[in-house]
Amino acid sequence: MVEMAERMPRSRTRKRPHTLRPLFPETWVCVLGIVLYVFGLGLGSLPAFFDGDAEARRFWPATWTVVAALWWGFMGTRMCVTLDRMLALRLPRVGATLRDVVSLHLLFSVGLPMLAMLLWQPEQAIAETSLPSLAAALWLGSTIGLLVISLPLPLAFAPGVLLILSWDGLDEPAIRLAAGCAALLLAGLSWHWHIARRRHVLLASFGAWVEDSTPQLRIIGRLPATPLGERIPAAPAASPALAEGSQAMLARILGQDFQTLRQTYGPRGQMLTWSIFLGGSATLLIYGHFADVERTRSVSGNPVMFIISWFSLAMLVQKPLRSLMALRTRLRGQRAELFLAPGLPPQAALEQAVLRQAFLSLREKALLIAISMPAAMQLSFLLNPWWGLWMAGFAMLSVLLGLYSAWLAWHGRKPNLAWLIAFAILSMGTHWWMLAHPHAPPAWLILAWTAFLLWTLGQFAFARRTLQASR
Incomplete structure (x- = not known):
């Protein structure tokens, strides 16, 4: 009994384990x-x-x-x-x-x-x-x-x-x-x-x-003005049209990753953001043109700008995917609100409305990056027209692959891990090549992208057929 009495206070003061998952x-x-x-x-x-x-x-x-x-x-x-x-x-x-x-x-x-x-250490390390x-x-x-x-x-x-x-x-x-x-x-x-x-x-x-x-x-x-559990009223729509109002409410519920600049910050905030990006890009272009800037053709000359220029667009593919998957795992109540809240598109048209909202958000962000990033890159690298064509194509491809990932996430699916790794390796390798070589891409690179796009189309067709068969 004495031993039990001595153990009881210890058990009460024992710290509870916590998980980091x-x-x-x-x-x-x-x-x-x-x-x-x-x-x-x-x-x-x-x-x-x-x-x-x-x-x-x-x-x-x-x-x-x-x-x-x-x-x-x-x-x-x-x-x-x-x-x-x-x-x-x-x-x-x-x-x-x-x-x-x-x-x-x-x-x-x-x-x-x-x-x-x-x-493993490199030989002849300096x-x-x-x-x-x-x-x-x-x-x-x-x-x-x-x-x-x-x-x-x-x-x-x-x-x-x-x-x-x-x-x-x-x-x-x-x-x-x-x-x-x-x-x-x-x-x-x-x-x-x-x-x-x-x-x-x-x-x-x-x-x-x-x-x-x-x-x-x-x-x-x-x-404090927003009690727990009470919905924040939706922002007033820019137009009195019902369709635009339902789209604005849908963007409000989906969150910031699905919102355009106008839906997040209002018309003035959108104009201010565009002014900052365009003004900053123009300033960098003027500075790079008139200042004595040392540029290099080697990609290893400035790895910081190389990684930032690739990473900024590659992350666009993940944003809608992570948001919609969060609605299915951590935020189920918010996902239920998509089907129950008044004023939203009907359930039959909800998928199309969500994908349209994802497209509007991705298109605007990709355009901002595609405008500002070349202005910053020309301070470090000798850019060429082929790299500019690649950057524009990569921006459009990021939007399309982001829509594909959002479509999969809406139906409770995730992109193939091998597909994501292949996209990362192929896009980063192409980015590296187009910066280092001022000429047209080689045939093997075009064939690699053709095979990747055919793989993506095949996955999309198979997933669509599987979903139709399960209904």
Whole structure:
């Protein structure tokens, strides 16, 4: 009896185990992210071996820094939105959960690649490609990525800009290690600021804004005027027409990933966004034309701009897919609202309305990227008309493949993982080739894209026939 009495207080104070699974994306997204991460690290090291010169080896750490930062953009945003909702619900152990999940992310993004480098090191490694230099580059990129998604929305882009402007001063592994530690400290202070008390919705972490496609859930616990469970009234339609009003309400329920700029920010916000993009693109073009800018034909000359220019369009394919899959898994009540809310299109026409809304959103975002990205790329590379044709075609292809992914997600299906990997490898390889060679693409590249598109059409026809047979 005495022993039982002594054990009882201990059992009451024992900490309950908590799982980290909700802080990571779906399993297939994690697998795809790891595959793309390994592929990006391998692709970043190729120029150092094929070119064989010190200049190419010097950009190896820079490429790994960018790839490590992109890890958090692909795998860490779910952590931010989950922590944001934990704060809104005033759940305990937010700090401990943050510490555990950040440690796990750093283990995957920094620890495992360094373990592989310990087993295999490049021959004739110079100072830039030594093991400490590559480890410091991964550490700096990973902590910078964590800082970007942890900061409030208005400050999110400042670390990336500072990293690009001060990269020449980060040439020593010790300096990169110290800069990474400073970024990790700032990320911790940012989350301490988030946890201290509830903030306005505009001051949520940038990762929560990237991941969360439902403004309704993002506002819970932040604006007292909106009680839990009460629907936010739909924004007034720009036109009194019933069809346009139902489309606007549909976009409101689907979330930000499906909304156009006018539906998200209003007519003035749309005009301001277009003005910023067009004005910034014109400024970059004028600066590149009149300033003495050093350009290169080698893709390894600026791997940062290469990866950003490809990643910006490749992510468009995933946005509608992830949002619709979230409606089936985490947000079932919101999906039910699509079928029950008054004023929406009838159920027979709902699929067509959802796909039309996805097309409107993807088309606008792809056009913005296709306009602004060449203006930024011409500061680093000697562009050619064939690359411009590829960029325009890649933008249109991203819209079409995004619609295909949204159609699959609407019917509860996911794209084939092999298809996603093939699209990533083929598109990145084509992007690399068209930047490095100022002439028409080779026949093998055209045949590869033809085979991929035929594969996509075959998958679409098979999925459509299967759905019709199951009805």
